Amino acid sequence: MFNRERTRRHMTDGAFASPFPVEDPVALAALEVAQSGLAAAVRALADATVRTRVAAPDLAAVAEQVETLTARLLAEAQEGPLGLETDSAGRLRDHGNAMVGMRNPIAPPLVVTGDESGSTSCALTLGAGYEGPPGYVHGGIVAAVLDQVLGSVPAHLGLPGMTAYLNTTYRRPTPLGAPLHCRGWVERVDGWKVHARGEIRDAQDLVTAEAEALFVVPRWAREHLDRPTGDAAGTAPGGEAAQEPSAS
Numbered sequence: 231m232f233n234r235e236r237t238r239r240h241m242t243d244g245a246f247a248s249p250f251p252v253e254d255p256v257a258l259a260a261l262e263v264a265q266s267g268l269a270a271a272v273r274a275l276a277d278a279t280v281r282t283r284v285a286a287p288d289l290a291a292v293a294e295q296v297e298t299l300t301a302r303l304l305a306e307a308q309e310g311p312l313g314l315e316t317d318s319a320g321r322l323r324d325h326g327n328a329m330v331g332m333r334n335p336i337a338p339p340l341v342v343t344g345d346e347s348g349s350t351s352c353a354l355t356l357g358a359g360y361e362g363p364p365g366y367v368h369g370g371i372v373a374a375v376l377d378q379v380l381g382s383v384p385a386h387l388g389l390p391g392m393t394a395y396l397n398t399t400y401r402r403p404t405p406l407g408a409p410l411h412c413r414g415w416v417e418r419v420d421g422w423k424v425h426a427r428g429e430i431r432d433a434q435d436l437v438t439a440e441a442e443a444l445f446v447v448p449r450w451a452r453e454h455l456d457r458p459t460g461d462a463a464g465t466a467p468g469g470e471a472a473q474e475p476s477a478s
């Protein structure tokens with residue numbers, strides 16, 4: 231049975247406590263620093279790749295070096311996507327997530343904060359790699375940011391759901407390379423369904439985009455919610471992992 235209070239306790243930061251104990255949290259924390267450091271370096275590489283004006287021979291030489299580095303990383307790599315992993319703080323994290331994944335150079339990465347009232351917030355600046363119209367953020371990226379920040383609303387309520395719909399209205403172009411602020415809030419909770427709203431504002435505090443969305447806890451996840459084993463935003467809880475984690 232779903233136990234909302236207990237689920238809340240396990241999701242104080244929008245992520246479940248992991249049922250899998252971490253053998254060596256200190257070593258894992260050091261690995262996480264290295265992983266996020268690599269992602270940051272590759273993110274900077276992607277930005278430089280978009281903006282560089284160096285000549286063709288230099289580009290070819292850099293491409294060769296990058297290919298060598300890619301082969302080095304693939305010497306030991308898992309098949310397929312990352313999914314959920316237990317972090318050094320004992321929480322289940324989606325480190326490969328395209329918006330918040332600390333191991334993902336494609337992710338800005340967003341740092342979304344929130345509270346148990348379901349209000350969420352995120353400060354961000356998007357660079358050249360997210361361009362759509364010249365000088366402005368791609369509309370799909372704008373929607374992805376809103377999806378993530380609004381999607382954190384149900385997670386903070388203890389009702390982690392998948393996006394059933396996200397209706398985005400673009401009020402004015404969202405500038406690249408300038409500070410932005412995105413926030414989300416609850417409009418209505420209806421059983422397993424959470425209606426959320428949110429907006430992105432620019433540095434002049436003007437709304438550039440707003441969205442209203444429905445997040446639904448999938449049927450397959452509902453029976454597991456009092457046994458937190460996964461983030462219902464994207465991953466089916468595994469049966470054998472469904473054991474009682476310690477409260478946090």
Ligand SMILES: CCCCCCCC(=O)SCCNC(=O)CCNC(=O)[C@H](O)C(C)(C)COP(=O)(O)OP(=O)(O)OC[C@H]1O[C@@H](n2cnc3c(N)ncnc32)[C@H](O)[C@@H]1OP(=O)(O)O
Binds near residue numbers: 379391444447
């Ligand atoms: C911290 C985490 C942040 C995460 C933010 C990012 C989240 C994501 O991007 S998730 C990825 C994108 N979304 C998806 O891939 C979802 C794909 N869709 C699905 O999996 C399913 O359709 C899902 C889960 C939405 C609902 O399916 P299911 O669990 O079978 O429930 P279902 O019976 O169809 O619907 C449940 C209720 O929701 C309603 N509903 C479902 N979809 C919709 C919709 N599009 N519009 C209106 N109502 C809907 C149903 O009418 C039903 O209502 P009621 O209970 O009142 O009869």
